[in-house]
Amino acid sequence: MGKLFGTNGVRGVFGKDFTLQFVHDLTLSLAAYFKKGPILVGYDGRDSSPILAKVICSTLNYSGLDCNLGGLVPTPALEYATKKLGYSGGIMITASHNPPQYNGIKPVASDGVEISREDETKIEQIYFEKKWPKFKKIGKTGTESRVISTYINGIKSQVNHKKIRSKKLTVVLDLGNGAQAAAAPNLCKTLGCRTFLINEKIDGQFSGRGSEPTPQNLQKLSKTVLKTKAALGIAFDGDGDRSIFCDNQGKILTGDKSALLLANHILNKHPKSKVVTCLNSSSAIEELAAKTKSKVIRTKVGSVEVSRKMVPQKALIGFEENGGFMYGKHNQVRDGAMTLALALDLLAGSGKSMTDEITSIPKSYTTKDKISCTKEQATKIINALKKEHKNYDTTDGIKMIFDDKNWVMIRPSGTEPIARIYAEADSQQRLEQTMSKYIKKIKSMLVS
Known part of the structure; x- marks a missing residue:
């Protein structure tokens, strides 16, 4: 049997391996899995998304399932509305941070x-076994207009919105031409923020800076934060479930650093809680959790791994190093706008600047990179590294552990033909030396 799902949903290049026929057949399979409706369907701002929505809704109806179309919404809004509005399941049409030619399906x-x-x-x-529902009756497609309002109200209920409103904080949003443009500005407005927008027009080509926020493409965010004297800047990915922070001095924070910042804020309010995070996240979370007698649980890389571990563990916090933060009291999924609201809650409550808040968390030096290679080549590299190292973890790729604060991890991507490399060190200098050494080593293995 082949494999359809990657690290996060099913993705492919529209019209190439992600064809209308494939989407039709996959939707028949989803209908057989869900068994009953109604199903909530939503999509991101990619050019191919409205076409796919028609195919998916029609196929669900052919299978006898009712569905409602929520329209263009962020992924976490679709997920929260599926739960809150009582749907049997949800289907989000998105390829998240992948380039514009890609699209995908994320079942909820x-x-x-x-x-x-x-x-x-x-x-x-x-x-693969074509165990699809036999045609018996036709389902109906309706519309669902409550997704965004339900989502924003849900987020507001989890923070001290009156306190945030009283502070009249200035915020810069880099919406990345993505789906969070449909929700985050409205959220900021209801929270009484003075808001400046960058790349706010939804554009399936992500022409402003690309669909993935990286330190290299967030210079405009940094400059706007400094120019407007904002308390915080935040950039979202294509479907709005991940967010990268910019502090009040214009410095772009790693996903690890912003997660530590929020985890510190939340755990101080709720000690003896559980935190779920991936193997490639900073070891500083263990240090921070120990102060509040909280427990850290590690998983493979991927938001599905973290989310699905959070549910049975009743974990309060989940996060990935890529800017995906999950707040269990709201929903156990990555949520860019919920993350924004938590940051505003932190700043409104402490009265300190974001830069000052950063000084209160353990120092963490992390970085990541990627190298083009096939899964077969990545497997060859991992096997070779096993022979060179004694202390390693192969739960997901290979994580070579030198001590508590120094490690390197290499794993094949579940969504692209690349290998991702992650590292943490006890100083910036050692981090740069370690990363440089292993990138050279991997490149030499690829040509040998």
Whole structure:
């Protein structure tokens, strides 16, 4: 049996491997998995998304399932509305941060969280064995206009919105021409923020800076934060579930650093809690959690791994190093706008600047890079590195551990033909030396 699901949903290049026929057949499989409606369908701002929405809704109806189309919405809004509005499941049409030619499908369970790895396997089995529903009746497609309002109200209920409003904070949003443009500015408005927008026009080509926020393409965000004397800048990815912070001095924070900042804020309010994070996140979270007698649980890389571990563990916090932060009291999924609201809650409550707040968390030096290679080449590299090292973890790729604060991790991407390289060190100098050494080593292995 082949494999359809990657690290996060099913993705491909529209019209090439992600064809209308493929989407039709995958939707038949999803209909067999969901068994009953109604299903909530939403999509991001990619040019191909409205076309795919028509195919998906029609196929669900052919399978006898009712569905409602929520329109263009951020992924976390679709997920939260699926749970809050009582849907049997959800289907989000998105390729997240992938380039414009890609698109994808992310199935959501009735609890508002991405389906588990076990359920992904069930859907793949249905797909390859063609165990599709036989035509008996036609379902109906309606519209769902409450997704954004339900989402924003849900976020507001989790923070001290009156306190935030009283502070009249200035915020810069880099919306990346993506789906969070449909929600984040409205959220800031309801929270009484003075808001400046960058790349606010939804554009399927992500012409402003690309669909993935990186330190290299967020210079405009930094400059605007300094120019407007904003308390905070924040950049979202294409479907709005991840966010990267910029502090009041215009410095772009790593996803790890912003997660540590928020985790510190939340754990101080709720000690003895559980935090779920991936193997490639900073080890500083263990140090921080120990102060509040909280427990850290590690998983493989991927938001599905973190989300689905959070649910049975009743974890309060989940995060990835890429800017994906999950607040269990709201929903156990990555959520860019919820993350924004938590940052505003932190600043409004402490009265300190973002830069000052950063000094209160453990120092963390992390970085990441990527190298083009096939999965077969990545496997060859991992096997070679196993022979060179004694202390390593192969739960997900290979993580070579030198001591508590120094490690390197290499894993093949689940969504692109690349290998991702992550590292943490106890100083910036050692981090740069370690990363340089392993990138050279991997490149030499690829040509040998």
